[in-house]
Amino acid sequence: MNMLSDRVTEFTEKNSIDLNDMHLLCCVSGGADSMALLHFFFFNRGKFGLREVSACHLNHGLRGQESDAEEDLVRGFCLDNGIGLTVKRIGKEDLPDGSASEDVLRKIRYDFFGQTADSISADLIATAHTLNDNAETVIFRLARGTGFRGAAGIPATRGRFIRPLLGCSRQDTEGYCLDNGIPFCTDSSNETDKYSRNVIRHHVIPVLEGLNPRSLEALDSFAALSAETDCFFEEEAAKIIEKDGTEEGVPVTSVLGARPPLDRYIIRRIIGSCCPDPDRQTVDRCLEAARRGGRTELTTGVYFVCSGNKCKAEKEYIPKKIGPVPYESFVSEDREAGFVLSDMDPDGDTLKALFPYCVDYDKLTGVVSVRNRRDGDRFSSAYRKCTKSLKKIFSEKHYSAEKKDSVLILIDDTGIVWVEGEGPAEGRQIGPETKKVLRFHTL
Secondary structure (H helix, E strand, O other): OOOOOOOOOOOHHOOOOOOOOOOOEEEEOOHHHHHHHHHHHOHHHHHHOOOEEEEEEEEOOOOOOOHHHHHHHHHHHHHHHOOOOEHHHHHHHHHHOOOOOOHHHHHHHHHHHHHHOOOOOOOOOOOOOOOHHHHHHHHHHHHOOOOOOHHHHOOOOOOEEEOOOOOOHHHHHHHHHHHHOOOOOOHHHHHOOOOOOHHHHHHHHHHHHOOOHHHHHHHHHHHHHHHHHHHHHHHHHHHHHHHHHHOOOOEHHHOOOOOOOHHHHHHHHHOOOOOOOOHHHHHHEEEEEEHHEEEEEEEEEEEEEOOOEEEEEEEEOOEOOOOOOOOOOOOHHHHHHHHEEEEEOOOOHHHHHHHHHEEEEHOOEEEEEEEEEOOOOOOEEOOOOOEEEEEHHHHHHOOOOOHHOOOOOEEOOEEEEEEEEOOEEEEOOOOOOOEEEEEEEEO
């Protein structure tokens, strides 16, 4: 007998997931997990009091006919059962720098899920993560190094996202599909060891199940315990900051007087507004600064500072000086180029059109100037979402030696903030909130 129904019901009750009078959007890839998710909630919508159940499908277009077959399967199932469906197709041209990394694809998926929910006024978004997915996530994070928060695995809820199949195994979802005659596809990329998650799935999980047939449940229990522990220390840190903290900061004694790992949770709360997801090294640097009464940089122009027995995060104000922007000898007489400082015109060119030519003035630091490339230059591209050497970027663009030496590079006191033909650096790009822009133009 398939246990999916009982496990989903138990999981939603345990995690206080209220579906009554909700419009639920199910994210469906065409695999057994997501097809079971959609079928279960659509045909049990009365049981949960759901007002409506819809579906969305993203065709990455990375596996050719196989990707199209998955889309066709989802379309056919939704059409046969009268389920509202939103489909989006993307190609390599839609990927930053053509990258199909797991992180890039995940961001694209979740952006699509959120946009679809907004467009159809869905209240909740359901993804088909299972017990297996959670175990693989925990193992992956433990292997890379993590604390209680990372070991907590995949959360049951996050904002409007819910994961009601986290109490079900992959065996449960496949059994449910077979029992109910639900068609599903098998992603061929899951068979390769190209991705870290597949290595864990193919090689690590089988070894653990050989040691303990219920290893998935054991890892799930460990993740739940880690989540509870993380929550406890978060609450304790919040109490200390609320009790001892002032506008001037949190007493050093309150930080150093807390036993590990509570001291690290206090640090994370102090710097959380300007450094929301600090790694262990950053937190350790802050603790050392607290011990010696100094400061350490968190991000550009933002510091964790300990002085007068108080710890706080603060932004260092550095005045900007714009122009005249000096040019160097590589700018030839027959080529005139410059930068113009102006207000952002919300009714003028679109952000997309301006993006390659502008930087956000208010995100610049210190003195701004122009130079040519230098050995060792590295650039964090807002377009590519990655950091590469300019040498590699120019080579990928097949620039000639002369072209490479003629590219204009805008810098401020923190380093390279814009590259001609490449656009702004990460964190310097314009957006809906931009007030002033520094815009490149040629004459």
